[in-house]
Amino acid sequence: MSVPPPLPSGTITFLFTDIEGSTKLLERLGERYEAILDEHRRILGEAIAAGGGVAFGTEGDAVFAVFAVPSGAVRAAVAGQRALADQPWPEGIDLRVRMGVHTGEATLTGRDYVGLEVHRAARIVVERYGGKVPGTAEELSALPGIGRSTAGAIAAIAFGADEPVLDANVRRLVARLFGVGGDPKTASVRKILWEGSARLVAEGKGRDTALAAMDLGATVCLPRAPRCGECPVRFFCVAFRAGTQEEIPPRTSRKAVPHHDVVAALFRRPDGSLFLVRRRLGGLLGGLWAFPSGKRTPGETLETALRRTVREKLGVRATIQRKVGVVSHAYSHYRITLHGYLCEAPGGRIPSDAGAGWLSRGGRGRYAIPRADRKLLELIQQEDKL
Numbered sequence: 417m418s419v420p421p422p423l424p425s426g427t428i429t430f431l432f433t434d435i436e437g438s439t440k441l442l443e444r445l446g447e448r449y450e451a452i453l454d455e456h457r458r459i460l461g462e463a464i465a466a467g468g469g470v471a472f473g474t475e476g477d478a479v480f481a482v483f484a485v486p487s488g489a490v491r492a493a494v495a496g497q498r499a500l501a502d503q504p505w506p507e508g509i510d511l512r513v514r515m516g517v518h519t520g521e522a523t524l525t526g527r528d529y530v531g532l533e534v535h536r537a538a539r540i541v542v543e544r545y546g547g548k549v550p551g552t553a554e555e556l557s558a559l560p561g562i563g564r565s566t567a568g569a570i571a572a573i574a575f576g577a578d579e580p581v582l583d584a585n586v587r588r589l590v591a592r593l594f595g596v597g598g599d600p601k602t603a604s605v606r607k608i609l610w611e612g613s614a615r616l617v618a619e620g621k622g623r624d625t626a627l628a629a630m631d632l633g634a635t636v637c638l639p640r641a642p643r644c645g646e647c648p649v650r651f652f653c654v655a656f657r658a659g660t661q662e663e664i665p666p667r668t669s670r671k672a673v674p675h676h677d678v679v680a681a682l683f684r685r686p687d688g689s690l691f692l693v694r695r696r697l698g699g700l701l702g703g704l705w706a707f708p709s710g711k712r713t714p715g716e717t718l719e720t721a722l723r724r725t726v727r728e729k730l731g732v733r734a735t736i737q738r739k740v741g742v743v744s745h746a747y748s749h750y751r752i753t754l755h756g757y758l759c760e761a762p763g764g765r766i767p768s769d770a771g772a773g774w775l776s777r778g779g780r781g782r783y784a785i786p787r788a789d790r791k792l793l794e795l796i797q798q799e800d801k802l
């Protein structure tokens with residue numbers, strides 16, 4: 417199994433898509449709709465990848481993708497619309513896909529994002545500012561989830577204020593331009609970088625400066641092999657003149673990523689439906705539906721861990737029938753190897769409540785399922801087709 421690409425964090429841009437009139441299309445096409453859906457996902461997947469983005473989720477006919485820079489999302493949206501329009505869809509279908517782009521800060525949770533801060537900030541804006549987004553960096557940075565750089569970017573780009581920005585890309589650009597060689601994570605270096613970014617702001621041109629700095633940092637002044645030969649500010653760049661652009665900012669060594677073996681029980685009814693439990697709200701992947709699973713503790717065999725997990729979580733003594741497959745998955749702070757086993761409960765009975773459900777064969781899209789569990793689901797569905 418290939419390791420999924422890392423998801424960006426900090427200030428990111430989402431691209432959301434969904435098919436216009438999908439319910440009518442489904443009613444009209446019946447089972448043939450699935451092929452159209454898959455083809456549209458393939459086309460969007462290629463456009464998203466070409467824009468430097470990562471598709472991190474699908475829900476029915478909706479696709480969610482994330483980009484480190486807004487221009488990538490816009491490029492992907494344009495390329496996706498063109499490719500969808502050029503596609504010779506069967507049966508005279510005129511497939512129209514709505515798309516929305518949103519830039520902001522979101523918290524990366526596993527392989528998904530949550531935006532609780534956005535929700536809180538929206539409520540404050542309604543109550544404190546009568547629903548009008550404030551226009552100064554000072555007011556914006558007082559809102560939850562909006563850091564100094566995001567506040568500067570909103571004030572500059574949305575309101576034309578002469579405010580500096582300092583996202584990760586601009587940080588690198590400014591460090592090289594002014595030859596600031598220290599660790600940008602330290603307060604003292606950060607202060608120097610803010611001063612440098614402020615020096616870049618041309619009077620009355622805050623919006624242009626912010627956009628230019630963010631774009632230059634994202635597309636030319638790259639972390640590795642910066643494209644100095646085509647950089648419009650190379651003649652003012654201290655690092656370029658000194659030939660130190662590859663050394664600034666200094667690289668920090670990456671910590672080893674922890675790894676866990678996780679076992680999952682797949683209970684299947686004779687009609688092919690599979691048992692899922694809803695993950696605890698507030699926890700990792702909270703609210704999603706997954707196979708009952710747990711981590712293997714040191715010294716346990718996978719089978720022992722599985723029996724213990726099922727006993728603890730469902731109060732059932734499971735009989736293991738066979739292994740279904742193994743899936744590797746990376747979250748932001750650790751990796752897992754997920755071992756899926758087909759299991760049987762005594763008498764086929766599993767206690768079901770509001771936090772449990774049966775995913776019928778072909779019932780894709782009804783439950784929001786984490787990526788790793790979906791891969792296991794695909795493995796067992798492939799078996800069904802054999």
Ligand code: SF4
Pocket residue numbers: 589592593636637638642643644645647648649650651653654655656661
């Ligand atoms: S000259 Fe090179 S190092 Fe300097 S800002 Fe341009 S791309 Fe970055």
